[in-house]
Amino acid sequence: MSAPIRKLDSLTVVVPGLNEEENLAFLYAELIRVLGNQEWKLDILFVDDGSTDGTLRVCRELNVRDSRFQYVSLSRNFGHQIALTAGLDLSCGRAVVTMDADLQDPPEVVLEMIKLWEQGVDVAYGQRRTHQNIPFFKRFTAQIFYRLLRFMSDVPIPMDTGDFRLIDRRVMDQLKTMREQGRFIRGMVSWIGFEQRPVLYDRPGRHQGNTKYPLFRQIRLAWAGISAFSSWPLRMATMTGILFSLMAFVMVIYYIARKIYFDDFTKGWASIMVAIFAVGGVQMFFIGIVGEYLAKTFEELKGRPLYIVRETSGSLLPQSSSTGKVTH
Ligand code: UDP
Ligand code: MG
Numbered sequence: 001m002s003a004p005i006r007k008l009d010s011l012t013v014v015v016p017g018l019n020e021e022e023n024l025a026f027l028y029a030e031l032i033r034v035l036g037n038q039e040w041k042l043d044i045l046f047v048d049d050g051s052t053d054g055t056l057r058v059c060r061e062l063n064v065r066d067s068r069f070q071y072v073s074l075s076r077n078f079g080h081q082i083a084l085t086a087g088l089d090l091s092c093g094r095a096v097v098t099m100d101a102d103l104q105d106p107p108e109v110v111l112e113m114i115k116l117w118e119q120g121v122d123v124a125y126g127q128r129r130t131h132q133n134i135p136f137f138k139r140f141t142a143q144i145f146y147r148l149l150r151f152m153s154d155v156p157i158p159m160d161t162g163d164f165r166l167i168d169r170r171v172m173d174q175l176k177t178m179r180e181q182g183r184f185i186r187g188m189v190s191w192i193g194f195e196q197r198p199v200l201y202d203r204p205g206r207h208q209g210n211t212k213y214p215l216f217r218q219i220r221l222a223w224a225g226i227s228a229f230s231s232w233p234l235r236m237a238t239m240t241g242i243l244f245s246l247m248a249f250v251m252v253i254y255y256i257a258r259k260i261y262f263d264d265f266t267k268g269w270a271s272i273m274v275a276i277f278a279v280g281g282v283q284m285f286f287i288g289i290v291g292e293y294l295a296k297t298f299e300e301l302k303g304r305p306l307y308i309v310r311e312t313s314g315s316l317l318p319q320s321s322s323t324g325k326v327t328h
Contacts (some may be wrong), residue, residue: 004118008040011114012093016047016083017101021054022208027101028062028069034107036068040093040114044069045316046101047087050077056311063313070316075308080213081183081224084163086307086324089176090316097166098185103207105164112199113166122171122194125186126164126201133205138218145222152230155191158198165189179306181299184225191229227296234293237286244279 013031017024028044035042048056048071059071072086084098095117099105105126113124131139146159163185167175174192175185190196213221226233258264306324 002119004115005120006118008095008114008118010041010043010093011035011095011097012043012045012091013097013099013110014045014047014084014087014091015099015101016049016080016087017051017055018049018077018080018083018212019051019053019055020101020209021051021058023102024055024058024062026207027103028066030103030107032066032068035110042068043091043093045087045091046071047083048073049080049083050074059313067315070313072309072313072316073311075310078307079217080163081185081221082307082324084185085183086309088167088172089324090312091172094169095166096169096172099164100162102209104203104205105162106201106204109164109199109201110166116197116199117166117168120195121197122168123189123192123196124166124199125158125161125189125196127158127198128160128162128203129200130202132202134203138211141215141218145218145225149187149222149225149229152226152232153187154229154231155187157187157190157225157229158196161186161198168194170194180228181302181304181306182224182228182296183306184221184228187225187229223292227292233289237289240282240286244282 013035015027020027024046031042031044046059046069048059050073056071056073059069059073062069063071072090074083074086078086088096088098095114097110097113099107099110109126113126116124143160146161149157150159165186167189171189171192171194175188178188308324
């Protein structure tokens with residue numbers, strides 16, 4: 001490792017959470033233990049993503065106890081990526097760390113990220129070396145997804161990397177200008193560029209509670225990533241169309257030749273039905289894909305705010321506005 005070229009003076013840790021009542025106090029204690037008594041000024045910024053358990057109550061209590069713990073509570077559940085955006089918008093540290101509330105992203109790893117930052121790295125992202133206590137199915141689907149995305153994406157998005165990363169202020173300033181609705185933050189950060197480096201770590205299981213990312217939410221996130229960073233599905237439609245047209249052309253020639261030379265046709269009802277269904281199915285599938293992109297375009301066109309704030313802790317007056325529209 002080379003020598004540090006800069007010193008960190010302030011750090012904001014942004015943690016989005018949905019119904020994380022059981023983890024919050026422990027998370028706070030761990031963050032303070034590892035990152036609290038250091039040479040930088042620490043802020044913890046928790047985003048309550050419309051929790052229905054006691055999360056907001058614990059937030060208020062922690063904030064009264066320690067003003068380094070700040071929170072913002074959204075008016076309903078907007079989803080992990082939007083909650084993360086709300087936290088990033090309000091963060092003010094020279095470097096910002098994003099992590100999950102369930103302690104699957106160990107605070108110790110942040111120290112390594114800070115070391116990299118001090119050497120001039122702009123983004124240090126946690127890359128999973130191993131997983132513990134994560135169901136096989138979830139691990140398997142995630143791994144397939146990361147590889148598929150890497151293959152399809154127009155910008156290289158690192159594999160086995162979630163939303164555990166340290167981001168420098170200059171990258172943050174760029175990220176804040178990107179206000180698209182379909183948000184896949186790890187891809188957006190990759191797209192910005194500058195110096196980005198992995199920090200390998202072993203990912204433990206959840207501290208308490210159940211996953212807030214059931215399969216259908218995972219699929220939604222996967223589609224957000226693919227549709228925002230790849231035109232592959234649309235390109236596939238074109239390629240399949242060309243392939244089928246070529247096949248049809250060859251078939252026409254073959255049948256004409258056969259008619260001329262052999263004239264031995266039996267009535268091919270079955271093959272016709274199969275062809276109709278196959279071609280019809282493929283067409284419907286790709287019309288669906290076109291529709292998906294169209295729906296996304298419509299979402300973006302509406303230009304709605306990304307989120308709405310219900311409540312914030314005292315010193316967190318929204319610097320931009322309470323509706324997630326950052327103006328510059
Ligand atoms: N989360 C959130 N809003 C949601 C779903 C999840 O803020 O709608 C938070 C959740 O509380 C956690 C993080 O996103 O802090 C990652 O979720 P989780 O740990 O449930 O996902 P997993 O690790 O199982 O993929
Ligand atoms: Mg988790």
